[in-house]
Amino acid sequence: MTPVRDHVLEIFIEETEERLNNIEAGLLELEKCGDHCDPDLVNSVFRDAHSVKAGCNLLKLHTIEDLAHKLENVLELIRRDKLAPTELVITASLEAVDKLRELVEDVENSDGVSIRLHTAMLDNAIQMGGASV
Template identity: 35%
Template sequence: MHYSEDDEIISIFLEETKDHLIILEDGILKLENQSVDANSNLIESLFRAAHSIKAAANLLKMKNIEAISHELENILDIGRQGSWVVDSNTVNGFLKGIDMIKEMLEFRQYSDEINAEALIQLLRSLIK
């Protein structure tokens, strides 16, 4: 099934993804310059939000949204291991990922035509 085939599924995806993006945005801002260990429940919540976006985008064949949310999930997985430095570069990169997903939701019929490779590489660089 291609995502344009079922408006009800798309509507649910959009609503849930917007909710997950709010969780991600609010959460990453709370984590900036804080101890990761003290916020493990928050990191777990953020990880679940990114994972949910990734899984739904995969089902709907929205490859760019899936790829970006996968990289956000990878960053959060580092945080779950307790070896994450949440500095301003990390926060800015993370927020760029969230903003790109928002843009892709707004123009979802063209989301896979948007070149997201530079952003994906930026997000990958945050975990090296």
């Protein structure tokens, strides 16, 4: 790796950890609000997930990007009132956030890690919530 990529990756990791903390806190708040969520809160959580995905795209971190994209899809459905932030949806989303943290902590090896379980959990939450992507 080059010194520039190392530095960019270091910044990415730091910012992503902060965004994941924000997403986690936001998801916990969304779970409390039920069907009447503050649109600003939903948008804020969505933007953080989108930013994680975009950073991964730039750095070609495909596995992290794929999981962040799946989480972003769930948040978009909540944002459009097509999916309620039920316990199942929030639990699957929080599990995805935990996996994203794990992947970011070992970013250099992240593309070799399976995320199938987590994407399946998110897909199931979408399906059980009566929505489709």
